[in-house]
Amino acid sequence: MKTRTFWNTICTVDDLVPESGIAVWTEEGPVAVFYLPHRLPALVAISHKDPFSGANVLARGITGDLGGEPIVASPLYKQHFNLKTGVCLEDESVRVKTYSVLLDGNRILLETRETQQEAVAA
Amino acid sequence: MSNKTLIVIGNGMVGHHFLEQFVASPAASGYDILVFGEEKQRAYDRVHLSEYFTGSTHSDLAMGTADWYSEHGIQLRLHEQVTALNPDQRSVTTPKGDYGYDELVLATGSFPFVPPIEGREHPHCFVYRTLEDLDAIRHSAQKGKSGVVVGGGLLGLEAANALKSLGLQAHVVEFAPRLMPVQLDTDGGALLRHKIEELGVQVHTEKATTSIVEGENARIRMNFSDDSHLETDLIVFSAGIRPQDTLARASGLSVGERGGIVVNDQCTTSDPHIHAIGECALWNQKIFGLVAPGYTMARTLAAILNGDRDAAFTGADMSTKLKLLGVDVGSIGDAHGQTPGARNIRFNDEQAGHYRRMVVSEDGKTLLGAILVGDNSHYDSLLQYALNGITLPHNPETLILPENQGGAPALGPDALPETASICSCHNVTKGDICCAIDAGCVDLPSVKAETKASTGCGGCTSLLKNLVDNELEKRGVAVNKDLCEHFPYSRQELFHLVKVNGIRTFRTLISQHGKGQGCDICKPAVGSILATCWNEHILATDHVPLQDTNDTFMANMQKNGTYSIVPRIPGGEITPDKLIVLGEVAKEYDLYTKITGGQRVDLFGATLSELPEIWEKLIAAGFETGHAYGKSLRTVKSCVGNTWCRYGVQDSVGMAIVLENRYKGLRAPHKVKMAVSGCTRECAEAQSKDFGVIATENGWNLYVCGNGGMRPRHADLFATDLSDEALIRTIDRVVMFYVRTADRLQRTSVWMENLEGGLDYLKQVVLEDSLSICAELEEHMNSIADTYQCEWKTAVEDPEKRKRFREFVNLPEQKDPVQQWTTERGQRRPVLESV
Ligand SMILES: Cc1cc2nc3c(=O)[nH]c(=O)nc-3n(C[C@H](O)[C@H](O)[C@H](O)COP(=O)(O)OP(=O)(O)OC[C@H]3O[C@@H](n4cnc5c(N)ncnc54)[C@H](O)[C@@H]3O)c2cc1C
Ligand code: SF4
Ligand code: SF4
Ligand code: FES
Numbered sequence: 001m002k003t004r005t006f007w008n009t010i011c012t013v014d015d016l017v018p019e020s021g022i023a024v025w026t027e028e029g030p031v032a033v034f035y036l037p038h039r040l041p042a043l044v045a046i047s048h049k050d051p052f053s054g055a056n057v058l059a060r061g062i063t064g065d066l067g068g069e070p071i072v073a074s075p076l077y078k079q080h081f082n083l084k085t086g087v088c089l090e091d092e093s094v095r096v097k098t099y100s101v102l103l104d105g106n107r108i109l110l111e112t113r114e115t116q117q118e119a120v121a122a
Numbered sequence: 123m124s125n126k127t128l129i130v131i132g133n134g135m136v137g138h139h140f141l142e143q144f145v146a147s148p149a150a151s152g153y154d155i156l157v158f159g160e161e162k163q164r165a166y167d168r169v170h171l172s173e174y175f176t177g178s179t180h181s182d183l184a185m186g187t188a189d190w191y192s193e194h195g196i197q198l199r200l201h202e203q204v205t206a207l208n209p210d211q212r213s214v215t216t217p218k219g220d221y222g223y224d225e226l227v228l229a230t231g232s233f234p235f236v237p238p239i240e241g242r243e244h245p246h247c248f249v250y251r252t253l254e255d256l257d258a259i260r261h262s263a264q265k266g267k268s269g270v271v272v273g274g275g276l277l278g279l280e281a282a283n284a285l286k287s288l289g290l291q292a293h294v295v296e297f298a299p300r301l302m303p304v305q306l307d308t309d310g311g312a313l314l315r316h317k318i319e320e321l322g323v324q325v326h327t328e329k330a331t332t333s334i335v336e337g338e339n340a341r342i343r344m345n346f347s348d349d350s351h352l353e354t355d356l357i358v359f360s361a362g363i364r365p366q367d368t369l370a371r372a373s374g375l376s377v378g379e380r381g382g383i384v385v386n387d388q389c390t391t392s393d394p395h396i397h398a399i400g401e402c403a404l405w406n407q408k409i410f411g412l413v414a415p416g417y418t419m420a421r422t423l424a425a426i427l428n429g430d431r432d433a434a435f436t437g438a439d440m441s442t443k444l445k446l447l448g449v450d451v452g453s454i455g456d457a458h459g460q461t462p463g464a465r466n467i468r469f470n471d472e473q474a475g476h477y478r479r480m481v482v483s484e485d486g487k488t489l490l491g492a493i494l495v496g497d498n499s500h501y502d503s504l505l506q507y508a509l510n511g512i513t514l515p516h517n518p519e520t521l522i523l524p525e526n527q528g529g530a531p532a533l534g535p536d537a538l539p540e541t542a543s544i545c546s547c548h549n550v551t552k553g554d555i556c557c558a559i560d561a562g563c564v565d566l567p568s569v570k571a572e573t574k575a576s577t578g579c580g581g582c583t584s585l586l587k588n589l590v591d592n593e594l595e596k597r598g599v600a601v602n603k604d605l606c607e608h609f610p611y612s613r614q615e616l617f618h619l620v621k622v623n624g625i626r627t628f629r630t631l632i633s634q635h636g637k638g639q640g641c642d643i644c645k646p647a648v649g650s651i652l653a654t655c656w657n658e659h660i661l662a663t664d665h666v667p668l669q670d671t672n673d674t675f676m677a678n679m680q681k682n683g684t685y686s687i688v689p690r691i692p693g694g695e696i697t698p699d700k701l702i703v704l705g706e707v708a709k710e711y712d713l714y715t716k717i718t719g720g721q722r723v724d725l726f727g728a729t730l731s732e733l734p735e736i737w738e739k740l741i742a743a744g745f746e747t748g749h750a751y752g753k754s755l756r757t758v759k760s761c762v763g764n765t766w767c768r769y770g771v772q773d774s775v776g777m778a779i780v781l782e783n784r785y786k787g788l789r790a791p792h793k794v795k796m797a798v799s800g801c802t803r804e805c806a807e808a809q810s811k812d813f814g815v816i817a818t819e820n821g822w823n824l825y826v827c828g829n830g831g832m833r834p835r836h837a838d839l840f841a842t843d844l845s846d847e848a849l850i851r852t853i854d855r856v857v858m859f860y861v862r863t864a865d866r867l868q869r870t871s872v873w874m875e876n877l878e879g880g881l882d883y884l885k886q887v888v889l890e891d892s893l894s895i896c897a898e899l900e901e902h903m904n905s906i907a908d909t910y911q912c913e914w915k916t917a918v919e920d921p922e923k924r925k926r927f928r929e930f931v932n933l934p935e936q937k938d939p940v941q942q943w944t945t946e947r948g949q950r951r952p953v954l955e956s957v
Contacts, residue, residue, distance in 0.1 A: 015931045019639075019667030020674075025930040030938070038629075038639060049940070055683035056938050060671040060730075064641035066607065073642035075671035075679055080642075 007109040021059035032059035044083040045099035126224035133159030136400030136416035137229030143424035145194040155196045160203040207373035228398040230366040236359045241334030246356040250281045263288040266355030274301040278360035279446040293324045305453035310495045313477045317449045365402045378404040387434040389423040414546040450498035456491035478522040502585040535589040547578025606643040609636040613866045647866040653789035657909045672751035682952040686726040688750035693760045693778030694721030703743035720757035737914045746912040758782040763800030770800035772817030791864040812870040829871035855888045858899040
């Protein structure tokens with residue numbers, strides 16, 4: 001099995017809102033990108049889909065930190081997700097996907113993976 | 123084996139308490155229980171009888187429900203007086219028949235003594251003991267101007283207050299040279315008299331009434347032995363009580379010389395199967411005219427009937443703490459210093475109107491009794507010294523001196539022994555309270571529910587609160603008021619910091635007064651505080667990240683991530699043209715349409731990116747945001763009022779619109795709802811709102827702090843017959859005081875319940891300006907009303923703000939694939955793919 005990664009330009013710095021999230025559409029589905037100017041790293045991204053409701057809303061949650069870890073609270077049922085690991089604080093068996101993000105000049109790049117099944121000799 | 127029969131005669135306070143104790147005990151299963159009550163109503167709280175004149179009903183005062191009786195298989199026969207006892211046959215007789223018993227309990231209480239004065243049968247002469255008495259007094263008072271209470275004791279003064287509350291000029295006529303001769307001494311009585319006269323009650327001491335005749339200028343004339351007279355419209359006799367021992371006397375049971383059914387320590391009479399408890403019982407030559415000793419007898423008897431041979435009634439403390447006509451009066455133990463060798467210590471501050479007397483033992487080590495007039499703040503400490511025999515400090519006078527004159531601070535709860543009695547009504551000791559807390563009670567209400575402490579006469583309330591607070595604190599459960607891990611302050615404290623230091627952003631606040639980055643608790647709370655203080659647009663860049671999604675996008679998120687839209691429809695009044703626009707917009711965007719409980723229209727199913735377009739259309743038609751998403755004013759519901767309704771006395775719609783337009787946009791700790799009804803028929807259900815306004819002939823009555831929803835609360839009447847201006851001024855003050863002092867997400871109802879001093883305190887602050895902040899509150903409200911902007915109007919006009927409403931910033935045309943729809947009853951509704 002082989003995984004290729006892609007860095008895709010998803011938006012520019014002007015689209016970001018400090019201390020808050022925005023949603024972008026990717027091949028893998030909707031992703032929430034957060035801009036936390038007072039932390040390092042300042043850019044983090046997780047899946048936009050709230051695993052508890054199934055709705056695409058996580059980018060619209062309130063951000064902050066709990067016990068020093070960056071978090072976002074789901075706007076629907078208020079569970080908190082660790083923005084670095086994707087783990088839900090209220091139920092550690094639930095985890096949302098995390099993504100890498102980069103700032104390149106004015107552009108924001110998001111890493112997506114494409115997994116390719118290698119040809120198996122019959 | 124068939125059950126034995128237990129009969130209880132008298133369904134008063136003590137009889138009821140006995141039943142509660144007995145049915146909870148093992149012996150209850152062996153008995154059929156039959157109760158006779160002469161009064162028409164089930165047992166009620168006689169101690170708070172006077173509240174019947176200030177709005178309480180029988181069901182408010184009732185002590186247990188009809189269901190409670192039937193659930194426990196108790197046959198309750200009300201309005202059926204027992205007319206004879208037949209101890210030989212073990213039966214009782216009523217006008218309806220004979221009933222056999224195995225055990226009989228007399229709980230017949232007492233009756234008011236009416237001195238044998240000629241003319242006392244006058245139809246406007248009353249006593250003060252039952253609900254029926256009060257109904258009769260109320261009826262007579264309707265056409266009267268003045269009333270006299272004969273008897274200046276504890277009950278007499280309470281009756282005088284009641285007459286006053288009925289709008290009568292009240293007089294008290296007392297035979298002794300001073301008021302409350304049993305509990306007070308000369309100085310105490312004199313001070314009490316002075317205070318009561320200041321309140322407009324006229325006191326006549328050393329007056330013996332000789333006859334009652336028809337009056338000349340009023341209904342009745344009372345002639346006194348000194349040849350003076352007094353004219354009045356009604357008389358209430360309160361010259362003491364006598365034990366109700368008629369049945370016992372007639373059937374040959376032992377009774378005391380001056381009345382009372384003789385009982386032993388087991389509360390049993392001269393017949394081993396007949397028992398007596400409460401005010402009818404004479405124990406050790408003593409009658410107990412208070413409820414707490416009666417309850418103790420009831421508990422003793424229940425234990426005896428359960429075979430507990432050690433149970434015994436051993437007397438009771440007769441100390442009393444009262445507020446008579448608003449004047450504090452306390453009397454403890456041997457108040458008159460009759461113990462041989464007793465010494466007195468007196469403190470008398472005529473200026474302040476405080477009188478305190480301590481009676482101490484000869485060696486000065488124990489407190490025997492005390493009298494307090496004008497200020498009961500020393501009562502709890504003194505009572506504990508007296509009841510528990512705690513050794514007095516070296517200079518006992520420090521206990522009654524004011525603190526700034528070297529007085530000792532009140533006896534803290536820590537100084538009390540475990541055995542100290544906290545609540546004498548329910549016999550709860552400090553040890554019991556501590557056990558309850560150890561067993562998991564974490565606040566005052568749960569301690570009260572668990573131990574019943576403070577649910578009787580209420581005299582122990584403040585002591586109980588101190589004790590519970592102290593014990594909780596010791597166990598480290600001191601209620602933590604911190605907002606969250608980022609701010610070691612309550613919402614009220616943060617409000618203060620923001621206001622006083624002129625802080626305008628979350629960042630400044632958290633860097634100066636908190637730590638970390640904030641969270642979904644403190645950010646919206648601070649956002650709301652900033653909005654209240656400075657009223658800047660909630661989508662200003664600094665504020666966006668503070669808001670809940672609903673505030674950020676100025677709409678209410680629904681379960682599939684779409685939003686609902688509620689335009690403001692002030693007072694529920696809408697033109698057909700505007701209604702058509704709502705319909706057209708809903709149709710164009712296929713929005714599910716529903717009428718809300720607040721007389722508005724809710725449009726569901728708009729996507730994030732549709733919101734600004736939809737609002738452009740609504741704004742063009744003259745709509746404004748309805749703030750249905752915010753912790754702020756929702757709607758002012760109204761009935762149609764006097765413009766259409768044949769009962770209406772004011773224009774309720776007009777007032778609702780004025781109110782809605784004034785308070786719209788104000789950010790508060792939680793949502794605020796209001797309503798205006800055009801007359802007392804209350805079609806707008808104003809009394810279930812945070813602010814309820816009901817029209818009167820003369821203006822508006824204002825109710826505050828009501829709630830519907832999960833925990834309904836009936837609003838409290840706050841002010842009556844207000845003019846339009848006074849109404850708005852009063853609401854301005856209350857609402858701003860709430861906004862400033864409430865906790866995060868605290869509705870006005872809960873705020874009121876937690877407000878120290880409650881409704882009275884709020885009235886002082888708002889109506890009497892006791893904190894001198896009313897001008898500031900009004901000014902603040904004015905500035906908020908003046909800087910109002912429709913948030914949606916500002917947002918749609920600003921391209922930067924509109925950018926926020928892109929569903930996916932990189933692909934504007936992309937639809938959210940999880941938002942799927944189906945049709946039901948002709949409208950669209952969401953189907954959510956299962957998670
Ligand atoms: C206005 C007022 C204020 C008071 N304030 C206080 C206070 O602050 N603190 C305090 O401790 N106490 C106070 N008391 C006293 C307290 O109410 C009494 O101590 C208490 O009610 C006594 O209870 P009981 O059951 O013995 O008598 P009651 O409550 O009088 O009950 C006796 C019942 O038996 C019924 N009955 C009598 N004879 C018969 C019969 N033959 N057949 C059927 N039924 C019969 C009566 O109708 C009555 O309902 C106050 C009393 C009044 C009137
Ligand atoms: S509250 Fe009074 S005025 Fe208003 S609709 Fe009802 S009856 Fe009419
Ligand atoms: S009552 Fe419950 S289901 Fe109905 S709107 Fe309110 S929260 Fe939703
Ligand atoms: S002492 Fe009466 S309620 Fe506690």
